[in-house]
Amino acid sequence: MSETAYRYAAALRRTDCRADVFLTSARAIPAQSELWQVMIDPSIGLREKHAVLDRLPELKEQPMLRNFYKLLVDKKRFSMLPEIADAYHDILLHERGESVCTLRCVRVPDDQRLSAIARTLCRQHKLRGVEMHVVLDPDLIGGFVIEIDGVTYDKSVRGQIAGMAQRIQRGERN
Numbered sequence: 001m002s003e004t005a006y007r008y009a010a011a012l013r014r015t016d017c018r019a020d021v022f023l024t025s026a027r028a029i030p031a032q033s034e035l036w037q038v039m040i041d042p043s044i045g046l047r048e049k050h051a052v053l054d055r056l057p058e059l060k061e062q063p064m065l066r067n068f069y070k071l072l073v074d075k076k077r078f079s080m081l082p083e084i085a086d087a088y089h090d091i092l093l094h095e096r097g098e099s100v101c102t103l104r105c106v107r108v109p110d111d112q113r114l115s116a117i118a119r120t121l122c123r124q125h126k127l128r129g130v131e132m133h134v135v136l137d138p139d140l141i142g143g144f145v146i147e148i149d150g151v152t153y154d155k156s157v158r159g160q161i162a163g164m165a166q167r168i169q170r171g172e173r174n
Contacts, residue, residue: 001087005080008072009087017064019092025058025065026085040079049073097128104137104156105144121148 012022030036038044038052050070053059059066072078093099101121103109109117118130125148137145141157 001083001090002080004077005083006087006091008077008080008084009091012068012084013088013091015064015068017062017068019088021058021062022065022068022088023085025056025062026081026088028058030082039073042076046073049078093131099125099127099130099149100133101130101146101148102133102135103144103146104135104140106136106138106140106142108134108136117146121146125149125151 013019029039035052039049050073053066053069053073056066059069069078069081072081072084090100099121101118103114103117114132114134118132121127121130130148139158141161143156143159145156145159146153
């Protein structure tokens, strides 16, 4: 996630815009392919894009959100909307003492193992909870990689092989 997306999300969070309305619209707009194409097409003028935003029913009662979207249009950053929504979601989680965890693995662990991983991460990072995102990655060969709050735990076979290769190149014995 880029620093720019995080800054836009943080700025929007400081407004009176309702979180649920923003997240719903920020996920719905890219899902409507014609609308999304209009909003990110550089050949369509700002005035036309503003007019489209003014006509969206979900923004009629949300002037702060409509203005935020117009700002993204004006700064030619509307294509960042999904990333800004993800950053906003992360901010909401952090406000509740929670975080997002990405678990990359070869096979999906069972619920019991996922719960154990979540509890361990909560203890280590002093969190109330974690939102687990499991991503299948056969390139890991085995094991797993966990990413949470800018920290990466690489317990994969691929990571161990890469570590061994680096030690050999540096001439280390163990």
